[in-house]
Amino acid sequence: MGDPGRAVRIRVPATSANLGPAFDSAGLALTCWDELEVAVADELSVEVAGEGADSLPTDGSHLVVQAFRAACDELGWHPAGLRLSARNGIPQGRGMGSSAAAVTAGVLAAWALCPEVETVDRAAVLRLCSELEGHPDNVAPCLLGGATLSWTTGAGARAVRLDVDPRLVPVLFVPGATLSTSVARGLLPDVVPHADAAHAAGRAALLVHALTADPALLLDATEDRLHQAQRAPAMPDSAALLARLRADGHAAVVSGAGPCVLVLAGGDPAGTAAYTPEGWRRLTLSVDVDGAVVTAA
Known part of the structure; x- marks a missing residue:
């Protein structure tokens, strides 16, 4: 079931996808973040501060919670509940990857907290996040940083990271x-x-x-x-x-x-x-x- 009180901190960046002509394939990670603490608990509790604090749900419909539970299902792990505390810096609903950040944070939290997992498999995380989001163009840079090129095969989403010119x-x-x-x-x-x-x-x-x-x-x-x-x-x-x-x-x-x-x-x-x-x-x-x-x- 997992140890109640065991917790991780997760920081996920804003992202910009498409970058003009590279529709649904290119993305860029930006220095604007959501910061979350997620802990195994006996029941569900959600606190949200910062961007979206007055509009985001604080129950099981919160996107981080949904992504966490989807990842738990994939891992075959079923904790009784979780405690989520989110301090959001990414503007919501404006094309800066707020939903991709939430999905990435939730899936990573499940992988990091699952007692049966020793290391986070980022390739598997990318595939699941892309399935939940519908496409990988935002979740790839959110997960990997830098600029990314992403695509989907029969086995799921894949991505490569590029180092951006410092200018x-x-x-x-x-x-x-x-x-x-x-x-x-x-x-x-x-x-x-x-x-x-x-x-x-x-x-x-x-x-x-x-x-x-x-x-x-x-x-x-x-x-x-x-x-x-x-x-x-x-x-x-x-x-x-x-x-x-x-x-x-x-x-x-x-x-x-x-x-x-x-x-x-x-x-x-x-x-x-x-x-x-x-x-x-x-x-x-x-x-x-x-x-x-x-x-x-």
């Missing part, structure tokens, strides 16, 4: 409004023209080189035809900001499903300060190189 500075423009990922996905067409698919393949390949070796190419490398314009009706303010930034030479993309806008700045993030719309936050971050971190409480 790259991520800048996030965060609106007050949220956007459901399911709503954003519902705006995408079932088919795209061959020319747009070819364009995406070329730009996504260039993106790998730009991220890792030559940030000067990021404006071209982040050009997208697959999803951003199609989703613009659901986030007109984000689309307008994106257009302004790119017209002025900034490598801006919609972060994940939006409505956040991410600029991959090449060394001078201060140049984007004047673009901040009223009511938005501007966050100058770094690339998180560690990914999810688990320590004994």
Whole structure:
């Protein structure tokens, strides 16, 4: 059943997926975190502070709890309950990977606390997290840190980690409004023209080189035809900001499903300060190189 009171601390980073043309395959870990303490207990208790404290559930429907229980089922371990205390720094529902962070934290907690497990199998964690999320583009950088490329095979999700050029500075423009990922996905067409698919393949390949070796190419490398314009009706303010930034030479993309806008700045993030719309936050971050971190409480 597990030892009541046994606990771990978990820190999981925010992430930005797609990065323009690499739809559902590229992601970037960011220095903005949710920090959680999870302990085996006789019953369930959930406390939430920080982002989402006034809206996230504090019962079994909390996403960390759901992911924890799914991982326990896979491990064949059934603790009576758990105590979850979360201090969230990742904005909710804005395209910064808040759900991927919750899923990753819950699955890692189960692996770390299960008395039958000696070491965490991150490949297995990635596969389960991707199944729970529906795709690996956010959970991969959340788990591994840096930039990641992810894909799915018959055996489940896989990912590789890339070291990002140190000159790259991520800048996030965060609106007050949220956007459901399911709503954003519902705006995408079932088919795209061959020319747009070819364009995406070329730009996504260039993106790998730009991220890792030559940030000067990021404006071209982040050009997208697959999803951003199609989703613009659901986030007109984000689309307008994106257009302004790119017209002025900034490598801006919609972060994940939006409505956040991410600029991959090449060394001078201060140049984007004047673009901040009223009511938005501007966050100058770094690339998180560690990914999810688990320590004994």
